[in-house]
Amino acid sequence: MLQAYRDFGIREEVLKLGEAVENDLKERFSKIDQTAEYCQLKVLKAMQEHRVSEGCMEASTGYGYNDLGRETLEAVYASVFHTEDALVRAQITCGTHALALALSANLRPGDELLSPVGKPYDTLESVIGITPAPGSLKEYGVSYRQVELLPDGSFDYDAIRSAINEKTRLVEIQRSKGYATRPTFSVTKIGELISFIKSVKPDVICMVDNCYGEFVEKIEPTDVRADLCVGSLIKNPGGGLAPCGGYIVGKKEYVEQCAYRLTSPGLGKEVGASLGLNRNFFQGLFFAPTVTAGALKGAVFAANLYERLGFKVVPNGTESRHDIIQAVTLGSAEGLIAFCKGIQAAAPVDSYVTPEPWAMPGYQSDVIMAAGAFYQGSSIELSADGPLIPPYNVYFQGGLTWYHAKLGILMSLEEMARAGCVSL
Numbered sequence: 001m002l003q004a005y006r007d008f009g010i011r012e013e014v015l016k017l018g019e020a021v022e023n024d025l026k027e028r029f030s031k032i033d034q035t036a037e038y039c040q041l042k043v044l045k046a047m048q049e050h051r052v053s054e055g056c057m058e059a060s061t062g063y064g065y066n067d068l069g070r071e072t073l074e075a076v077y078a079s080v081f082h083t084e085d086a087l088v089r090a091q092i093t094c095g096t097h098a099l100a101l102a103l104s105a106n107l108r109p110g111d112e113l114l115s116p117v118g119k120p121y122d123t124l125e126s127v128i129g130i131t132p133a134p135g136s137l138k139e140y141g142v143s144y145r146q147v148e149l150l151p152d153g154s155f156d157y158d159a160i161r162s163a164i165n166e167k168t169r170l171v172e173i174q175r176s177k178g179y180a181t182r183p184t185f186s187v188t189k190i191g192e193l194i195s196f197i198k199s200v201k202p203d204v205i206c207m208v209d210n211c212y213g214e215f216v217e218k219i220e221p222t223d224v225r226a227d228l229c230v231g232s233l234i235k236n237p238g239g240g241l242a243p244c245g246g247y248i249v250g251k252k253e254y255v256e257q258c259a260y261r262l263t264s265p266g267l268g269k270e271v272g273a274s275l276g277l278n279r280n281f282f283q284g285l286f287f288a289p290t291v292t293a294g295a296l297k298g299a300v301f302a303a304n305l306y307e308r309l310g311f312k313v314v315p316n317g318t319e320s321r322h323d324i325i326q327a328v329t330l331g332s333a334e335g336l337i338a339f340c341k342g343i344q345a346a347a348p349v350d351s352y353v354t355p356e357p358w359a360m361p362g363y364q365s366d367v368i369m370a371a372g373a374f375y376q377g378s379s380i381e382l383s384a385d386g387p388l389i390p391p392y393n394v395y396f397q398g399g400l401t402w403y404h405a406k407l408g409i410l411m412s413l414e415e416m417a418r419a420g421c422v423s424l
């Protein structure tokens with residue numbers, strides 16, 4: 001084993017440290033496996049209930065009328081998330097698109113959108129119009145309000161109550177921290193927030209940005225009364241096999257609005273060729289609980305390894321997990337770049353390239369991204385990224401297998417050590 005790691009340039013000190021950390025994590029890993037086991041059964045049951053068949057794997061083209069696979073897939077998603085309806089499409093290009101779709105489909109001029117959990121994910125700033133952008137909700141007369149979290153990361157219930165007004169139509173709750181160092185919320189916590197919001201204004205739509213959260217817990221936000229739940233298929237629920245796509249699950253009337261917006265009023269869910277992707281979507285969902293578990297183990301391992309070396313990590317080594325993202329505060333641009341180089345060098349694809357900081361569309365500062373993925377930008381695959389601004393946080397996620405995640409993290413440490421950014 002030592003030689004196999006040495007072949008990747010990993011020195012014995014690094015491996016020893018990694019093995020010591022891993023040894024202490026047996027109990028955590030076994031809990032993660034239990035969640036994966038439960039979610040595997042949930043997914044399988046839904047597939048059987050909806051009679052997934054060989055015919056579901058076939059491709060439709062053109063308009064895509066009567067696509068058995070697409071319709072069955074959407075029924076399966078609705079079952080897994082315990083919702084009335086689902087929209088699961090290759091034509092939803094990414095997570096941001098899925099969120100923009102759900103928002104623009106369910107908001108009308110004069111309505112107000114509220115984020116009760118502080119600033120939303122960077123790319124939503126243009127969608128909402130926080131940063132002026134053509135086509136933003138703001139241009140269509142949808143106003144926006146945001147309530148910051150309290151300093152300890154909890155919800156500011158008083159401020160949320162006073163922010164809700166007669167115009168408030170939709171509340172967007174982001175489960176995962178994204179590019180922030182606030183805590184990720186557990187599904188239970190999200191449920192408390194939704195109950196509170198509905199007690200203040202029962203008819204408000206509660207929508208959850210579920211990116212990176214799927215299958216990390218046994219329950220999903222739709223199990224605690226979220227009206228809509230939205231995510232990307234090149235994250236957890238695609239299981240690494242979905243090459244693109246997004247999903248929206250929730251109450252029928254709200255999901256239908258999304259379908260009318262995605263395709264056209266009058267057409268809705270009836271059109272949208274699946275182009276041979278149904279198999280990837282089904283098989284990806286089938287693998288998603290296991291793949292998510294591998295990524296989660298990687299995140300827990302990284303937290304404990306870097307914490308032991310004196311770095312600030314969010315979440316910390318022991319706290320419970322509600323998404324697959326691990327933030328590590330590296331403290332220097334050199335550290336951030338070295339970390340990303342290590343992740344890149346561990347990849348199955350493009351392992352020989354060197355990641356460089358770059359200006360990315362939708363982001364406010366230069367960003368460095370490491371990814372050697374089978375699918376472009378897939379972040380359920382091992383990847384790391386971070387904005388080139390102090391305190392130089394890296395956001396690490398994914399790994400289709402735990403062993404790959406482990407190798408990537410050890411290589412990140414090896415690169416950091418070589419760059420003089422950490423002493424072992």
Ligand SMILES: *Cc1c(COP(=O)(O)O)cnc(C)c1O
Binds near residue numbers: 095096121174175211
């Ligand atoms: C990834 C992510 C998004 C956006 O997804 P893209 O597919 O990159 O557009 C939105 N919200 C959160 C919390 C995310 O992690």
